[in-house]
Amino acid sequence: MNNKTRPNEWYVSNFEKFESKLNGQSESFVHTIRKDAINRLNEMEFPTTRDEEWKYTNVAPLLKNDFLPTYSFENPKINSEDLRKYIFENFECDILVFVNGLFNDELSKVGKLPSGAVVDSLNNVIKNNPDLIKDKFNTLTKVQNAFNALNNAYGVDGAVIFIPDGIILERPIQLVYLGGNGTDKVLSLPRNLIIAGKNAQAKILANYAGYGDVPYFTNTVTEIFADESAIIDYYKTQHENTNSYHIDRTDINQKGKSVFSHTAFSFGGLLVRSDINSELEGEFMECNYYGLNLARENQHVDTHTFVDHAKPNCQSNELYKTILDDKARGVFSGKIMVRQDAQKTNAYQSNKAVLLSKTATIDSKPQLEIYADDVKCSHGATVGSLDEEAYMYIRSRGIPDDLAKSMLIRAFANDVVDNVKIEEVKEQLNHLIFEHLQRVEITDISKY
Amino acid sequence: MIKIKNLHANIDGKEILKGIDLEVKAGEVHAIMGPNGSGKSTLANVLAGNENFEVTEGEVIYEGKELLEMDPDVRAREGVFLAFQYPIEIPGITNATFLKTALNEIRKHKGEEEITAKGFLDLMKQKASILGMDPAMISRAVNVGFSGGEKKKNEIFQMLMLNPKLALLDETDSGLDIDALKVVSEGVNAFRNDKNAVLLVTHYQRLLNYIVPDYVHVLYKGRIIKSGGKDLALELEEKGYDWIKDEQLETESA
Numbered sequence: 001m002n003n004k005t006r007p008n009e010w011y012v013s014n015f016e017k018f019e020s021k022l023n024g025q026s027e028s029f030v031h032t033i034r035k036d037a038i039n040r041l042n043e044m045e046f047p048t049t050r051d052e053e054w055k056y057t058n059v060a061p062l063l064k065n066d067f068l069p070t071y072s073f074e075n076p077k078i079n080s081e082d083l084r085k086y087i088f089e090n091f092e093c094d095i096l097v098f099v100n101g102l103f104n105d106e107l108s109k110v111g112k113l114p115s116g117a118v119v120d121s122l123n124n125v126i127k128n129n130p131d132l133i134k135d136k137f138n139t140l141t142k143v144q145n146a147f148n149a150l151n152n153a154y155g156v157d158g159a160v161i162f163i164p165d166g167i168i169l170e171r172p173i174q175l176v177y178l179g180g181n182g183t184d185k186v187l188s189l190p191r192n193l194i195i196a197g198k199n200a201q202a203k204i205l206a207n208y209a210g211y212g213d214v215p216y217f218t219n220t221v222t223e224i225f226a227d228e229s230a231i232i233d234y235y236k237t238q239h240e241n242t243n244s245y246h247i248d249r250t251d252i253n254q255k256g257k258s259v260f261s262h263t264a265f266s267f268g269g270l271l272v273r274s275d276i277n278s279e280l281e282g283e284f285m286e287c288n289y290y291g292l293n294l295a296r297e298n299q300h301v302d303t304h305t306f307v308d309h310a311k312p313n314c315q316s317n318e319l320y321k322t323i324l325d326d327k328a329r330g331v332f333s334g335k336i337m338v339r340q341d342a343q344k345t346n347a348y349q350s351n352k353a354v355l356l357s358k359t360a361t362i363d364s365k366p367q368l369e370i371y372a373d374d375v376k377c378s379h380g381a382t383v384g385s386l387d388e389e390a391y392m393y394i395r396s397r398g399i400p401d402d403l404a405k406s407m408l409i410r411a412f413a414n415d416v417v418d419n420v421k422i423e424e425v426k427e428q429l430n431h432l433i434f435e436h437l438q439r440v441e442i443t444d445i446s447k448y
Numbered sequence: 449m450i451k452i453k454n455l456h457a458n459i460d461g462k463e464i465l466k467g468i469d470l471e472v473k474a475g476e477v478h479a480i481m482g483p484n485g486s487g488k489s490t491l492a493n494v495l496a497g498n499e500n501f502e503v504t505e506g507e508v509i510y511e512g513k514e515l516l517e518m519d520p521d522v523r524a525r526e527g528v529f530l531a532f533q534y535p536i537e538i539p540g541i542t543n544a545t546f547l548k549t550a551l552n553e554i555r556k557h558k559g560e561e562e563i564t565a566k567g568f569l570d571l572m573k574q575k576a577s578i579l580g581m582d583p584a585m586i587s588r589a590v591n592v593g594f595s596g597g598e599k600k601k602n603e604i605f606q607m608l609m610l611n612p613k614l615a616l617l618d619e620t621d622s623g624l625d626i627d628a629l630k631v632v633s634e635g636v637n638a639f640r641n642d643k644n645a646v647l648l649v650t651h652y653q654r655l656l657n658y659i660v661p662d663y664v665h666v667l668y669k670g671r672i673i674k675s676g677g678k679d680l681a682l683e684l685e686e687k688g689y690d691w692i693k694d695e696q697l698e699t700e701s702a
Contacts, residue, residue, distance in 0.1 A: 392500075394538070395519070396520050397524055397610065398521055399546075400553060407549075
């Protein structure tokens with residue numbers, strides 16, 4: 001099919017060289033996982049459009065590149081002033097910064113935390129307190145495809161957030177992931193782990209951004225554990241360079257009475273794929289997924305979700321919105337599984353897309369698999385253009401076409417943006433919406 | 449101010465307006481009355497530029513210009529305002545953002561400078577007080593979570609803020625209780641002066657107790673079949689529309 005060697009070859013053949021640069025890191029328990037992953041990568045093929053889960057997303061253009069793994073390229077020098085371009089500002093938060101998957105201690109800033117709480121890099125935790133994470137690390141994200149294997153094999157660092165039982169983190173945590181070095185085609189492979197104990201609470205903002213304009217590949221894995229009655233708000237923003245690749249796999253395990261919300265904003269990237277999977281392992285819990293995917297020109301943005309209801313009396317709620325312009329392509333696939341035991345499940349899923357041009361396309365695939373008989377489940381998908389009645393209403397006040405459309409875009413995005421519980425971030429997100437769609441910006445002036 | 453000549457309009461290929469002639473001068477209030485389906489709302493919407501309606505014949509001269517050739521936003525900047533029968537909710541856009549954007553577009557069109565933050569706030573407070581509205585509503589999203597009555601009030605508030613030359617009120621009284629009706633009427637009466645004009649579309653005479661019109665027109669099957677002074681409205685209230693319909697039939701058969 002392809003006279004070029006398998007895309008795996010490059011990564012498999014470079015592994016020894018990579019391993020030799022790991023120094024002390026090769027002693028840790030993670031290294032066993034690494035070695036296992038490179039063997040898996042050697043055995044597996046990267047997905048193609050013949051795989052049902054990848055039917056609408058062709059990763060062949062991504063795989064044509066031989067991306068340089070960590071330690072085989074120079075990371076850019078970034079000072080705290082440069083960093084301001086990429087981060088969400090004007091609110092108090094702890095910050096961890098990763099540049100191409102490597103922790104940057106100087107740019108990171110973590111204030112005093114409650115006793116027992118840890119907000120640090122994976123490497124530091126492995127060095128100082130491996131027992132904290134040993135029984136959780138890599139237990140949710142079992143290698144399901146070659147991208148996961150690649151992350152496991154070459155991933156060097158990432159964020160660890162550990163919140164002991166009963167602890168509430170007052171300040172949100174901002175995790176900043178910069179991809180690219182401006183010269184080489186590089187790999188950025190963050191590996192993150194969030195563990196929230198019983199009754200623990202936190203707000204976490206994972207912020208993926210691009211440095212320079214040379215294509216790179218962010219392939220990130222995040223595992224999140226929310227123990228009984230924990231409340232975790234996880235926000236993810238992705239504004240990679242529009243010529244770069246972003247593949248994200250996030251797995252969540254929730255225990256009884258916990259509330260977990262995942263709110264994602266996708267702006268940049270040439271090819272973006274996010275898989276979000278939740279196991280609801282307990283009763284009376286709530287799982288919320290919200291997302292806003294924007295794409296223009298030849299961008300491709302794909303979100304796959306899977307919510308697995310294993311026990312009774314849980315609620316899941318998904319709302320995904322997509323705005324596409326030019327020749328952009330969107331994909332949404334949302335699967336809800338309600339197992340036989342999971343009586344009294346409430347599961348909702350809604351997927352709405354607005355196409356700003358005639359050449360944009362979206363594929364939407366909601367799937368309900370229900371084995372219990374006393375449940376409330378619904379799903380719906382709509383595709384259309386901007387609301388015409390509202391368009392007339394706004395213009396009838398003297399507001400010209402371009403501003404009226406921008407207002408409608410802001411209105412459409414609003415019920416996703418509104419789920420962000422950090423006020424200062426909301427307006428910055430609205431700014432990014434207009435910046436990425438290259439539309440006139442509508443800023444809110446009501447707060448004098 | 450506005451002169452409508454032989455105006456015909458369709459929606460989905462069906463003719464709704466079948467030759468409207470009407471002139472409204474500055475300082476006047478005209479009431480358009482008529483049974484359901486007679487074309488009252490269509491007239492207001494066509495004048496505002498609603499693109500769901502297709503004008504097939506006729507012309508409208510507004511302040512010496514061809515109104516029908518302007519886009520809806522241009523009409524608004526030229527001073528035409530439509531208070532919607534069913535105001536639209538716009539989540540994520542606050543009343544402040546909405547109105548300040550609109551106001552500045554109108555000012556720019558007139559060659560005026562943008563309004564200052566303080567100027568806007570003062571204007572907003574002054575206009576809100578006429579309608580007894582809580583100025584805090586300015587930071588709420590446009591019409592989101594507003595009751596039917598609040599939405600109608602908000603239309604009149606927008607009218608006061610934007611201060612148009614020609615206000616088209618499309619069944620602003622429908623769904624209002626008597627107290628809200630009085631407040632809305634006070635707003636319209638505060639707006640009236642000898643340089644602007646109001647064309648109000650209503651099904652009931654009730655509103656005209658509070659906003660006294662100079663002229664009343666009866667619209668029936670897409671045509672104005674009777675015009676008169678404010679007493680005509682009272683006569684309609686008393687006798688209903690049937691006597692005019694009968695009169696019309698007699699004229700047609702004569």
